[in-house]
Every structure is written in structure tokens, then in C-alpha cells.
Amino acid sequence: MTKRGMQVLITSSVVFGILIIVVVAGLPLYVFPRVDERQYTDAIFVLGPSLQSRVSIARSMVDAGLSDSIVISVPAGGSSDEWTRQACDGETSYLVRCFTPSPFTTEGEARYISELSAERGWNKITVITATYHVSRARFVIEQCYSGQLEMVNDAASLPLTVWVAQYIYQTGAFFKAIGSSCST
Template sequence: MPADTRTARTIRRRLVVIAAAVLIVLVAAVSTGVSAYVFPAVAAPPARADVIYVIGPPTEGRIALAEQLRRAGVADDILISVPTDGEQSAANLSVCQRAFVSCVHPEPFTTAGEMSLLNERYGAGTRAVVITFTPHVSRTRFIAARCADPQVTVIAAPTSLDLGRWMYQFAYQTGGFAKALIVGCP
């Protein structure tokens, strides 16, 4: 067999092995992402907590779930993470005018910053129900486990995303996990 033929076969074989390895890594990443972002473990809210915490952005669905949990007697207080200005700021959300609701802007305005705000307002030995949306549940749990002093139960408000938004969330949440590993808690 000529040397050129052996070299070509060796190159093809290496390319097949590399392609198979890339495919395996890709399948593993997608399956991990699907279980973490699309179908995170479902947690039931505790029977009683000290606060129901809506983390940003404060969407109608998240606020409605917080109010539903409050009516069910889970907690008396609702804490909402809000931006400093815009439609979702404390000045523009009518829910922020209610006596049992505190709307506060965390610094930094990140999930870790939101856990830091939770620590400032509620210490160790307290319980918080944190409301976010489905793609953010796993990362919120991860950051809460590392950064929050209170015992945190993370639940998702109903989420409806099209395929493009799911793909965006897959990339965004993966980047957020990487950042959480590198940066840590504020």
C-alpha cells in the first residue's frame, strides 16, 4: 500500500475520531442543559416561610405566583428585586405600594446580588421561597446554595418560551453558571 494511501486513511480515521468525540461532548452538553434548564427538579414551596422573594425581572407571572403563595399562607412578606428605573422599577409597579411588599434594587443587579440582598434582610435560620422562571431555576439553586444564608426553596413561575428563546436561555444560563463558578458571591 502506497504511503499516500496510508496517510489519507490515517487522516480520515483521525477526523472520524475527532468528529465522534465532538458529537459525544455536544450530546452530553445538550442533555445536561435540557435537564438543568428545561426540566429542573421541581420543588414544592414549604408550608411556611419568612419571605416570598421574586427575583428579577419582576414579571406579572412571578408576582401573581408570589401573591397566590401569600394568600395560601406561605409567608406574610413579599420581597421583589427591581431595577432602579424603567417599567419594572418600584416607582412603576403598583404591587410595590402594598404594605406587605418591599421592592428593592440589589447591588449588583445579578442573581448573586439578589442573594446578598436576601442575606441583608433575612439572616440564617430563616426560610425564603424564591420565584424565578424555569430556565433560571437550577442556576438560582446553585447560587443560593453558595451565597444565601437563609434556607432557600426555588420555584418557577409558569414559563412559555419558543425554541429561539430556549436556545438563547441555554447559552445565557450556561454562561451564568460559568460566571458563578468564577466570580462567586458578592
């Protein structure tokens, strides 16, 4: 093997090794995060985007008597989910509050969660988000909210391309979150 060939082999092996380490290290954060049992809670927060699968989890929890309040994070233009649009317009039997965090980020959602919970006297909340987002959302919300926090994942099936993109995005966002604090 030539010297150039050996350098390429070593470089490729190092890059592949780092990639394997990143994927394995991300498994407990993004693929198999710590999630909590669904139990009674003062309010259920659905983090954005307000996908039908996440809203359905919140509705099933209310139907099971685990809460009577659903709070949904929606983008400035509103939700693409029909039930969420109706709920935000007050057209459902559920007690729903919709909000657009400022900024429309996990940190903006965490600040709103903290403010609304303090205003309402909520000491125990449940947050529903995508599986890949659970660990980072828990980290960010715990910086703002001092009550008991339960995290429930939306385990909707996702294509490999979404997982790859989320591994990259969530890792970068985790580093950003580590360097910031909740400023309510």
C-alpha cells in the same frame, strides 16, 4: 469519499455529538430543575425581571397563607408589571418590599437576600424565578444565604429561541458562578 469530504464528515459528527451532549446534560439543570413544593415560608423573593407570571405566583402563595412578605427585585427604572409598580409604591394590601440589587445580577440579588433575611430574622425563604434559572439561582443564593431555601419555578411557556439563548447564557453564567463567592 475524498479525504476532504471525510474530514468534514468527522468534524460535523464531532460537533453534532458535542451539541447533543450539551443539550442532554443541560436538561436536568435548565429544563427539569429540582423545584420545591410551595409551603409556609418567612418571605417570598421574586427574582428579576419581575414578570407578572412570577409576581402572580408570589401573590397566590400569600393568598394561600404561605407567607405574608413578598420581596421583588426590580431594575433601576422600575418594573413593567402594573401590579408590581403599584406594590412598590405601597398601593396594595400586600406587604411588598422592592429592591434594585447592586449589581443587577443573581449574585447581587443573593447578597441582598442574605442581608435582608439576617436583618429580619428570616430562616426559611422561597425564591421564584424562571425554570431555566432555578439551578443556577439556587447555587448562587446558597453561597450567600445559610437558611432554608425553597425554589419555585415560573413555568411560563417560552419559545425555542429563548431556550437556546438561555442554555448558552446560563451555562456561561454557571461557570462564572463556580469561580466566585458571596461577598456580603
